Amino acid sequence: MDSAVLTAAYEGFAMVFSWPYIVYPLAGTLLAMIFSASPGLNSSSLMALAIPLTYPWEPLPVVLIFGAFLGGATFMGSITAILFNIPGKASNSVTLLDGYPLTQQGKAKTAIGAAAAASALGSTIGIIMLIVLIPFMREAAIALGPPEYLMLAIWGLTTLAALCGNSMIKGLAAAGLGLQLAFIGYDPRTAEPRFAAGIDYLGDGLSLVPVLLGLFALAEVIDLIVSKRITLSGKRTASELHGSVSEGIRSVFSHFFLFLRSSAIGTVIGAIPGIGSSVAGFIAYGHASQTARDNANFGHGDIRGVIAPEAANDAKDGGALIPTLALGIPGGSGTAIFLGVMMLHGLVPGREMLTGNLSLVFALLWSLFLSNWLTSLLGLSLVSPMARLSTIRTGRILPLILVLAAVGAIQYRGMVADLLCAVVFGVLGFLMKRYGWPRIPLVIAFTLAPLFEYNLHLTLQLQELGRIEFLSRPVVLILLALTGLNLALPPFLGRLRAIRSVSR
Amino acid sequence: MGWILLTVILLGQGLSSGVTASDSVCTELQGERIRWIVPSRAGGGYDRYSRLIQPFLEQRLKANIVIDNRPEAGGIVGAMAIRDAGPDARTLGVINASGLLAAAATRQVQVPDPSRDFTVLAKVVSNRMFVFTGRDSGFENIHDLVEHSTRNPVIAGIRDVGSASFLALPITASLIDLDFVTVTGYVGNTNRVLALIRGEIDLIIQNFDSVRPYVDSGELLPLLDVTGTGAGAAGPVTMLGGPSGLAAKTAMKNQRPVQEAVRKAAALSAIVSAGRLVVAPGKLPQPLGDCLQAQLMSMLTSEEFLNAASKAGLTIDAADAESALSNLEASRESLAEFNRLVQKQIEQVRK
Numbered sequence: 045m046d047s048a049v050l051t052a053a054y055e056g057f058a059m060v061f062s063w064p065y066i067v068y069p070l071a072g073t074l075l076a077m078i079f080s081a082s083p084g085l086n087s088s089s090l091m092a093l094a095i096p097l098t099y100p101w102e103p104l105p106v107v108l109i110f111g112a113f114l115g116g117a118t119f120m121g122s123i124t125a126i127l128f129n130i131p132g133k134a135s136n137s138v139t140l141l142d143g144y145p146l147t148q149q150g151k152a153k154t155a156i157g158a159a160a161a162a163s164a165l166g167s168t169i170g171i172i173m174l175i176v177l178i179p180f181m182r183e184a185a186i187a188l189g190p191p192e193y194l195m196l197a198i199w200g201l202t203t204l205a206a207l208c209g210n211s212m213i214k215g216l217a218a219a220g221l222g223l224q225l226a227f228i229g230y231d232p233r234t235a236e237p238r239f240a241a242g243i244d245y246l247g248d249g250l251s252l253v254p255v256l257l258g259l260f261a262l263a264e265v266i267d268l269i270v271s272k273r274i275t276l277s278g279k280r281t282a283s284e285l286h287g288s289v290s291e292g293i294r295s296v297f298s299h300f301f302l303f304l305r306s307s308a309i310g311t312v313i314g315a316i317p318g319i320g321s322s323v324a325g326f327i328a329y330g331h332a333s334q335t336a337r338d339n340a341n342f343g344h345g346d347i348r349g350v351i352a353p354e355a356a357n358d359a360k361d362g363g364a365l366i367p368t369l370a371l372g373i374p375g376g377s378g379t380a381i382f383l384g385v386m387m388l389h390g391l392v393p394g395r396e397m398l399t400g401n402l403s404l405v406f407a408l409l410w411s412l413f414l415s416n417w418l419t420s421l422l423g424l425s426l427v428s429p430m431a432r433l434s435t436i437r438t439g440r441i442l443p444l445i446l447v448l449a450a451v452g453a454i455q456y457r458g459m460v461a462d463l464l465c466a467v468v469f470g471v472l473g474f475l476m477k478r479y480g481w482p483r484i485p486l487v488i489a490f491t492l493a494p495l496f497e498y499n500l501h502l503t504l505q506l507q508e509l510g511r512i513e514f515l516s517r518p519v520v521l522i523l524l525a526l527t528g529l530n531l532a533l534p535p536f537l538g539r540l541r542a543i544r545s546v547s548r
Numbered sequence: 549m550g551w552i553l554l555t556v557i558l559l560g561q562g563l564s565s566g567v568t569a570s571d572s573v574c575t576e577l578q579g580e581r582i583r584w585i586v587p588s589r590a591g592g593g594y595d596r597y598s599r600l601i602q603p604f605l606e607q608r609l610k611a612n613i614v615i616d617n618r619p620e621a622g623g624i625v626g627a628m629a630i631r632d633a634g635p636d637a638r639t640l641g642v643i644n645a646s647g648l649l650a651a652a653a654t655r656q657v658q659v660p661d662p663s664r665d666f667t668v669l670a671k672v673v674s675n676r677m678f679v680f681t682g683r684d685s686g687f688e689n690i691h692d693l694v695e696h697s698t699r700n701p702v703i704a705g706i707r708d709v710g711s712a713s714f715l716a717l718p719i720t721a722s723l724i725d726l727d728f729v730t731v732t733g734y735v736g737n738t739n740r741v742l743a744l745i746r747g748e749i750d751l752i753i754q755n756f757d758s759v760r761p762y763v764d765s766g767e768l769l770p771l772l773d774v775t776g777t778g779a780g781a782a783g784p785v786t787m788l789g790g791p792s793g794l795a796a797k798t799a800m801k802n803q804r805p806v807q808e809a810v811r812k813a814a815a816l817s818a819i820v821s822a823g824r825l826v827v828a829p830g831k832l833p834q835p836l837g838d839c840l841q842a843q844l845m846s847m848l849t850s851e852e853f854l855n856a857a858s859k860a861g862l863t864i865d866a867a868d869a870e871s872a873l874s875n876l877e878a879s880r881e882s883l884a885e886f887n888r889l890v891q892k893q894i895e896q897v898r899k
Contacts, residue, residue, distance in 0.1 A: 092599060092615060099856070186746045230624075233733040234709050234898050244632070248618070248625045317738045371745065372761040373738045380589070384596055387761065388860045394765030501733040509703055509729060511748055 048402065049178055056406025059104060060414065068105045072112025073415040077422060080120040080133070087113055091381040095388070103389045107404055110382050111411030114361060119163045119419045122354060123426070126155045127276075127433055128445045129261045130452055135357050137256045138325035141484055142342065142349025144260070149345050150277040150285045152431040157292020158347050159354045160420040162303060165296065166355035167416035169307035170314065170362025171409050178405075181370040181398060185315065190502035191514050193316060195523035196327065197496035202530040203330025204485045215485045218476070222489030225250055226497075233501050245461045252322060252491060254453045254462040258469025259476075259483050261449040266474040268438050276441060277434035285435065289427050295347045296355075302332055302348055303355050310356030314363025317373050326491045328356035334530055337537075343484050358416060365412075369393050369405060574839035577637060578610040585616050585630050585641030587623025589736050593758030594623070594642050597672055597824060600860055604853050608843050613640075619736070624651055624659050631660040635667070635831045637840060645822035645876055646675055650715035653883050654894055663876040666827035667837050670844040671872035673865045674821040676756040677716055678785065679772040680763075682744040690724070690771040690786045690794060693751065697727040705734045705749035709894050712820050713753045718893040719816045719886050720753065720774055720788060723795040723809055725802065732897050744768065760861050775817045789813035815882035822879045823865075825872055841869050 059065055079090040091113050098106045121136035126143030139159060146155040177184045204219050228239045229249025240246040268276075279285055296303055306328040313324040332352035333342040342349050367373040372393035374380035383393065391397060397405065433441065453466040476483050506512045514520060584602065588594040598615055606613050618626030623644055633639030645662040652659050660666065681687045693702055706713050709732070721728050731749055734740040740752045741762050752759075753774065762768040776789035787793040791810060799809035826844055828837065847853055848866035857864045867875075 092602065095599065095603060186742065189743070189746050189748060230708075232708060232735055244625075244628060247628075317736075317742065367738075367742070371742070371767060372765055373742060380595065381599065383761075384599055384860065388856070390859070392761065392764055394767070498733055498735060502731065505731045505733070506748055509731070511703060511731075 049175070052402035053175070053406045055403035056408075056410050059403065059407040060108060060410040065104065065108060068108035069112040069411040069414045070418070072109040072411070073116035073418045073422075076113045076116030076415065077120055077419055080116075087116070087378060088381060091378065091385070095381070095385055098385065098389070101389070103386075103391055103404065104407060106385060106389050107391075107408045108411045110385055111408040112415035114378050114382060115167060115412040115415035116419050119160060119354075119358070119416075119423050122159045122163065123156060123423060123430060124448065126159060126350070127152055127430060128448060129264045130445065130448050131253070131256060134252050134256075134322045135325060135360075137252065137322050137487075138329045138353035138357070139350055140256075140260055141329065141353075141487075142344070142346050144264070145343070145345035146287075146347070146350070147276055147434050148278065150279045150434070151287035151345070152277065152434050153285065153289050153427050154287030154292040154295070154347065155350050156427045156430070157287075157289035157424065158295045158350045159292070160289075160424050161293040161296040162306075162351045162354035163358045164417045164420035165303065166307045166310060167358035167361060168413060169304065169355070170311045170359030171413050172362075173308070173311045173359070174362040174365055174409065175406075177366060178398065178402075181366055185367040185370040185373070188312075188316065188519060189512070190499040190506060191512060191517055192519045192523065193495055194499035194503050195520050195527070196313070196316075197492045197499065199523050199527045199530065200323075200327040200330050200492045201489065201496065202527050203327075203334040204488055211480070211482075214480065215482050218482055219485040219489040222486035223493045225255070225486075226490045226493030232494075232498050245459075245465075250465065250490075251462060254466040255469050255490065256487065257449050257453050258466035258471075259473035259487065261445065261452075262466055262470025263473025263477055263483075265442060265445055265449070266470060267477060268442060270474075273438055275435050275438060279435050282428075282432045282435055285431060289424055292347070296351055299348055299351055302335070303351055305335075306332065306352040306355040307359035310359030311363035313356070314360030315366040317367055322491055323495060324356040324360045325353035326488050328352040330488055343482065361412060361416075362409075365408075369397060574609065574836070574843060576836065580611045580638060582609070582611050582613045582637070583616050583633075583639045583641075584613045585618050585626045585639065587618060587626035587642065587644060587647075589617055589619045589738075593737065593755060594644065594824065596860065597757075597862060598642055600853075600857055600862060601672070601826075601847075604847050604850075604856070605844070608847055623647060627660045630827060630829055631665045633829045635829045635833065637828050637832060637836050640669070640826065640828050640840075642672065643825050643827050644675075644712065645825050645872075646712040646715075646820045646879065649819060649822060649876075649879055649883060650712045653887065654709050654714065654890055662822070662825065662827075663873055663880075665830050666825075667830055667832035668869045668872050668876075669826045669828060669837070669841050670848060670869060671823045671825050671865075671867040671875075672848065673757065673863055674823045675712065675775065676863075677712070677753060677774040677820045678756050678770045679720065679751055679753050679774065680744065680759065680768045680770055681751050682747060683767055683769055684747060685744075685750060685769070687750070687769070687771065693771060694724055694726050696750075701727040701729045702750040703748075704728050704730050704751050704753065705740045705743045706730050706732050706752070707734055707736075707740070708732055709897055712755075714893070715886070715890055716753050716774055716816065716820050718889050719812070720772070722889060723788065723813055723816075724772075724798050730893075730897060741768065757863050764861065775821045776813070789817050812885075815885065818875070818882050819879045819886075822876055823867075823872065 060069060075090055076087050080087055121131055121133040122139045125131040125136045125140040127147055129140050129144040131137040131140055143155045228246050231238055237247055277285060309328045309331060310324045313327060329349060329352050332348045333339045336348060364379050368379045368383055372383060374383045450463055453463045454460060473483055507514050584598055586594050586598045595617060602613050602615060618629055627643050627648060630639055630641045643662060648659055648662045687693045696702060704717055706717060734743055737758050741759055743749050744752055745767055759768055763770060770785045773785045773787045776787050788795050793813060795809040795813040796806050799806045845866065845868055848864060854864055
């Protein structure tokens with residue numbers, strides 16, 4: 045690595061860990077944790093509120109505190125996802141797929157431990173990849189285009205086959221429904237309304253958070269009422285709970301290669317602007333289930349279903365900074381506000397920032413690193429009291445879950461109609477669960493459909509105009525090969541196992 | 549003398565009661581939560597303006613302003629959300645007036661009318677449309693681009709049918725004899741900019757302030773000033789309009805009526821520069837509307853706000869509601885004459 049980069053890394057480290065500057069990332073992390081755990085608030089609202097306060101500040105404290113805001117809010121939403129099936133943010137939504145079933149088995153501590161470790165380590169991998177890419181960050185930011193995005197979506201969609209459970213037909217039908225639901229709203233090319241039935245709310249398209257809250261949290265509430273289960277975990281006292289934080293942390297190391305692959309997926313997807321924070325987690329989850337030898341437990345409490353999305357979700361923050369720092373193109377709402385603040389303080393992203401202000405870039409990265417680790421460590425200290433919530437009688441905990449779900453649905457966009465949407469999907473989710481229709485293929489297809497549709501249109505047009513050559517792009521070819529493997533490997537392995545069992 | 553004194557006293561009382569009434573109505577909003585709808589993604593041009601305005605307006609109104617990004621359908625959904633909210637000023641927002649005019653001219657669905665469906669409170673800035681190319685495109689000026697298009701049509705990236713860029717593109721191209729094809733579906737400024745940097749497309753037609761950071765960092769090169777002011781562009785940029793603009797020169801070269809070209813370029817400029825307006829839902833009670841208009845204009849022209857805008861690299865070109873409305877009406881009249889050209893372009897995209 046370039047000696048200038050190493051020098052800047054050291055200078056950035058010295059800036060962050062010196063008095064009084066260390067106060068900024070610490071305060072920023074605590075504020076981000078409080079905001080992300082409070083109903084109706086999130087890290088974006090915290091950043092927006094903080095902007096006017098920072099007007100008289102020097103650039104360094106601004107970069108440090110906003111770096112902490114970016115990193116400190118990610119993990120907390122996973123705790124409610126694991127405990128109550130309610131994601132704190134859209135990006136935490138994948139964690140509930142296996143996190144909540146683990147809570148139901150009395151293993152909330154293990155799930156939260158794994159999520160915390162995967163989250164902190166995943167963010168570190170994302171930051172390391174970002175640092176490695178600094179010398180050619182601009183090239184990295186523009187390396188992928190519509191054909192690669194399209195193939196990423198197709199690759200993600202082919203992992204659905206592994207998540208169909210006992211019935212491939214039901215799984216594919218659920219995925220088809222997910223795709224269909226995602227196509228509600230205006231056509232991205234011609235701007236003509238589709239499947240909206242003249243309802244203004246649907247003109248906007250369905251939003252992921254109310255759909256997820258309905259399909260999982262509200263469906264679970266209905267199921268808890270119908271099934272008359274005594275507590276979320278089925279246990280009455282904390283001593284009956286299984287698992288531990290250390291078991292969760294160890295599980296990350298025992299699935300370390302999966303963790304690394306998921307972190308890489310998160311970093312790459314994070315670098316794609318504007319595709320939604322949950323896509324990285326869903327693709328990593330699909331990949332984890334697709335590559336697992338025994339994937340029958342996915343969706344029913346498989347720890348790998350917690351590790352993969354958590355690692356991808358936090359590694360994504362490092363990836364999102366690639367286009368932000370190299371070109372000034374934000375990856376999401378958090379980096380968009382951060383970008384605005386940087387410009388307000390005279391810091392223009394791009395080549396100048398990556399050469400003239402490299403130590404400041406490293407100060408940002410160290411602050412992000414520190415806040416991610418702090419959040420996970422502080423989150424772990426809350427595990428025991430939080431896990432006890434899963435032993436409270438259902439009659440007492442249900443109102444809390446209902447309130448959290450309702451607030452989550454409404455605060456997301458400030459629309460009461462989103463609550464109604466969540467209720468509709470709650471009923472649908474309950475019926476799907478009751479009659480053995482898998483919900484995960486529906487959600488993954490729903491999440492990946494926009495990425496697929498937008499980039500299919502663009503790729504076809506660019507190919508027709510001769511501006512790209514689809515099959516001459518290396519990343520496309522790699523993703524095509526991975527897609528082929530996704531489709532061919534499961535039947536091949538199935539046949540191999542059948543032959544082996546016959547020969548035995 | 550007595551009646552003059554009486555008149556002055558009454559007038560003074562009337563004025564002071566008017567001011568008090570206006571202030572007291574604005575106090576209705578104190579401590580209230582105001583939803584501020586932004587018709588773009590976080591980080592987009594409208595979002596940056598809104599986040600700049602938010603703390604200043606919060607301070608003046610002593611209200612809590614919550615920003616709600618509604619970028620769907622090119623901001624039409626956001627505009628609809630403002631239009632359909634109650635006329636109590638608890639929902640405000642920014643609209644892209646020229647975008648809405650364009651959408652009305654190009655979409656089959658009903659879109660909100662910028663002057664009739666809202667209470668216009670102020671104009672923040674006029675749109676300044678430019679044609680941009682990427683720094684590695686090989687085109688150094690607009691003449692290179694036009695010359696290249698005589699051999700191969702150049703490729704323009706746009707969002708969708710119904711955007712202001714979609715409207716401006718065929719009209720501009722017709723005035724400078726630029727042969728082009730479009731790639732539609734680049735949602736969001738950032739995706740169009742990235743496409744240009746990657747070299748997938750040759751040009752975008754875009755509001756200058758929305759992409760200013762990329763111009764400042766040298767990634768984008770402005771080639772043609774469609775709205776004709778030229779202010780704020782990096783380096784000398786060819787103008788479309790005016791007697792010495794490219795539209796007039798192209799007409800002269802091809803022996804077409806020069807005056808007509810100049811008039812059409814001015815009409816296009818009026819449409820696409822209609823601006824970013826701060827609006828409330830229609831039928832807002834007049835005292836409340838008056839108070840908000842006064843507070844906004846006072847804020848938009850204050851030194852403190854202008855300094856912050858300048859630091860953030862955002863241009864402010866504030867105008868009061870009356871002037872913004874009269875511009876809108878002029879734009880609407882101009883739009884009719886380009887209808888045939890725009891419809892032809894829509895048919896091509898929808899084929």
